[in-house]
Amino acid sequence: xxxxxxxxxxxxxxxxxxxxxxxxxxxxxxxxxxxxxxxxxxxxxxxxxxxxxxxxxxxxxxxxxxxxxxxxxxxxxxxxxxxxxxxxxxxxxxxxxxxxxxxxxxxxxxxxxxxxxxxxxxxxxxxxxxxxxxxxxxxxxxxxxxxxxxxxxxxxxxxxxxxxxxxxxxxxxxxxxxxxxxxxxxxxxxxxxxxxxxxxxxxxxxxxxxxxxxxxxxxxxxxxxxxxxxxxxxxxxxxxxxxxxxxxxxxxxxxxxxxxxxxxxxxxxxxxxxxxxxxxxxxxxxxxxxxxxxxxxxxxxxxxxxxxxxxxxxxxxxxxxxxxxxxxxxxxxxxxxxxxxxxxxxxxxxxxxxxxxxxxxxxxxxxxxxxxxxxxxxxxxxxxxxxxxxxxxxxxxxxxxxxxxxxxxxxxxxxxxxxxxxxxxxxxxxxxxxxxxxxxxxxxxxxx
Ligand code: SF4
Ligand code: SF4
Numbered sequence: 001x002x003x004x005x006x007x008x009x010x011x012x013x014x015x016x017x018x019x020x021x022x023x024x025x026x027x028x029x030x031x032x033x034x035x036x037x038x039x040x041x042x043x044x045x046x047x048x049x050x051x052x053x054x055x056x057x058x059x060x061x062x063x064x065x066x067x068x069x070x071x072x073x074x075x076x077x078x079x080x081x082x083x084x085x086x087x088x089x090x091x092x093x094x095x096x097x098x099x100x101x102x103x104x105x106x107x108x109x110x111x112x113x114x115x116x117x118x119x120x121x122x123x124x125x126x127x128x129x130x131x132x133x134x135x136x137x138x139x140x141x142x143x144x145x146x147x148x149x150x151x152x153x154x155x156x157x158x159x160x161x162x163x164x165x166x167x168x169x170x171x172x173x174x175x176x177x178x179x180x181x182x183x184x185x186x187x188x189x190x191x192x193x194x195x196x197x198x199x200x201x202x203x204x205x206x207x208x209x210x211x212x213x214x215x216x217x218x219x220x221x222x223x224x225x226x227x228x229x230x231x232x233x234x235x236x237x238x239x240x241x242x243x244x245x246x247x248x249x250x251x252x253x254x255x256x257x258x259x260x261x262x263x264x265x266x267x268x269x270x271x272x273x274x275x276x277x278x279x280x281x282x283x284x285x286x287x288x289x290x291x292x293x294x295x296x297x298x299x300x301x302x303x304x305x306x307x308x309x310x311x312x313x314x315x316x317x318x319x320x321x322x323x324x325x326x327x328x329x330x331x332x333x334x335x336x337x338x339x340x341x342x343x344x345x346x347x348x349x350x351x352x353x354x355x356x357x358x359x360x361x362x363x364x365x366x367x368x369x370x371x372x373x374x375x376x377x378x379x380x381x382x383x384x385x386x387x388x389x390x391x392x393x394x395x396x397x398x399x400x401x402x403x404x405x406x407x408x409x410x411x412x413x414x415x416x417x418x419x420x421x422x423x424x425x426x427x428x429x430x431x432x433x434x435x436x437x438x439x440x441x442x443x444x445x446x447x448x
Contacts, residue, residue: 066107067081067082067107067109067110068081068348069081070329072111072235072236073236073288073289073290074290075214075290079290079329080108080109080111080330081323081348082319082331082333082347082348083109083112084100084109084111084112084113084332084335084344085112085294085332085333086115086121086334087113087116088335088336089121089336090118092121092124094127096336096338097127097128098124100335100338100340100341102128103341104335104341107348108348109136111177111178111292111330112136112332113332114138114140114141114167114171115140116144116151117144117145117146117151118149118151122166123170125171129171133173137177137178138176139176139178139179139180139238139292140171140176140178140179140180141180141181141183142160142179142182143160143181143182143183143193144183145159145163155189155193155198155199160199160202161206164179164206164211175211175213176212177212178212178214178216178235178236179206179207179212179213179214179216180215181199181203181216182218183220184224185219185220185221185224185254186221186224187223189224190227194227194231200233214236215233215235216237216238217234217238218238218239218294219237219238220239220253220254221250221251221253221254222276222279225237225280226280226283229280229289230287234289235289236289236291237289237290237291237292238291238332239291239292239293240293240294240298241281241293241294241328241331242295242296242302242318242321243298243302243309243313243360243363244301244307244309245298246278247366249276250280278371281327282327282395282398283327283399284326285396285405286400286404289327290328291325292332293328293332294331294332295334296322296333297318297333297334298318302318309363311359312359313357313360315344315346316346316347316350316355317356317357318333318357319331319333319344319347320347320350320355320356321360321375324357324374324375325374326392327396356375356377357375358373358375358430358431360373367431367432370432372395372433372438373388373431374391375388375430377428378425378428378433378435381414381424381425382420382422383414383419383420384413384414385414385415385416385419386413387438387439389408389412390412390415390416391438391442393405393412393442394416397445398445401445406446409442409446415443415446416442416443416446417448419436419439419440421436421439
């Protein structure tokens with residue numbers, strides 16, 4: 001409950017308004033350092049004129065400097081790019097939950113998704129967050145319920161509200177940061193939730209009452225996600241992002257996506273699936289709906305040699321793929337042990353070589369598409385253009401040139417107009433992308 005005076009406060013001064021929040025803008029290291037001096041001076045015995053750092057101050061500094069942050073969609077909050085998806089901790093012993101949460105928070109994670117409705121895991125997280133609630137944004141799901149030892153989904157508002165209050169009580173908190181409209185895939189289900197009298201109304205009431213700060217939606221399918229993004233009602237979208245699912249049709253039922261047979265049927269398939277999902281990512285970027293990328297490992301499939309997607313990657317490569325896609329603000333890998341949490345956090349210290357996910361080109365669909373994967377395998381550019389980011393922004397702008405996209409392009413140090421058409425990058429691109437044409441397109445779109 002409340003916000004002790006140390007560390008990164010994530011509680012808004014005015015509940016429900018999302019205002020009054022400290023933010024950590026990039027270049028985060030410099031600004032963070034300045035802010036940390038202030039925070040630490042307020043909350044511990046540390047002062048800028050003294051060399052008497054307390055252990056607590058050093059821990060705060062370590063935690064915040066380790067993590068890179070991005071603005072989380074319309075919330076305006078800076079979220080660590082590596083977060084934690086708690087799904088696989090549902091049946092873990094309490095000690096494991098506590099140690100995974102400690103490992104995450106000690107390394108700068110400040111967002112944890114907690115969709116599970118079972119009482120035991122909620123209690124365990126409540127204990128794990130004790131005295132640390134102020135360090136983390138918690139995503140709780142409206143529509144996840146529990147009966148007879150089983151999770152189920154519901155659109156019954158009274159049941160949803162009862163489980164919401166159960167979550168608050170078991171987490172020992174009085175608010176949830178991100179209230180997710182849970183698992184909305186079917187168009188008919190979307191209509192039920194978003195129409196008058198639906199669960200969205202309940203979410204807005206809870207937000208107005210100060211019990212929830214922001215509203216998001218979790219989904220596995222493109223059409224309902226696109227509708228939600230266009231509706232203007234959601235601040236974030238929780239969506240599966242990985243190079244295996246990205247080759248599948250965007251309207252595929254989630255249960256079917258998990259079965260290998262689908263991949264086998266996709267041999268010789270058109271490039272349409274890839275484009276469908278990309279359109280959703282660009283729509284999120286344009287509408288400032290932050291994507292919380294779930295399932296970055298494709299449920300572990302991407303680690304297995306010989307898996308049906310033919311793509312095999314490391315955790316660091318998977319996270320880099322997800323974080324390179326338009327609109328993605330953070331990834332929520334499911335970690336059920338401290339070593340798994342460490343493997344995800346290793347992304348923060350990964351070298352360019354370790355992050356390189358160009359190996360996805362073994363899947364013919366990526367080759368077929370011939371469009372940029374934003375992997376930057378083509379670098380270094382002789383004049384210093386960030387080719388992946390430049391191309392991504394130009395692609396997003398093709399769907400809609402909003403001020404966010406323009407400002408991100410303005411932030412690039414070297415613009416596409418500097419391209420000398422030397423062709424050095426072309427040989428290094430594993431996807432046969434016409435980089436020179438893309439630079440020219442970027443100049444057309446942004447004027448420089
Ligand atoms: S042009 Fe090729 S190598 Fe460069 S970012 Fe795009 S896909 Fe990657
Ligand atoms: S062709 Fe343009 S983008 Fe590619 S390396 Fe040369 S200057 Fe850079």
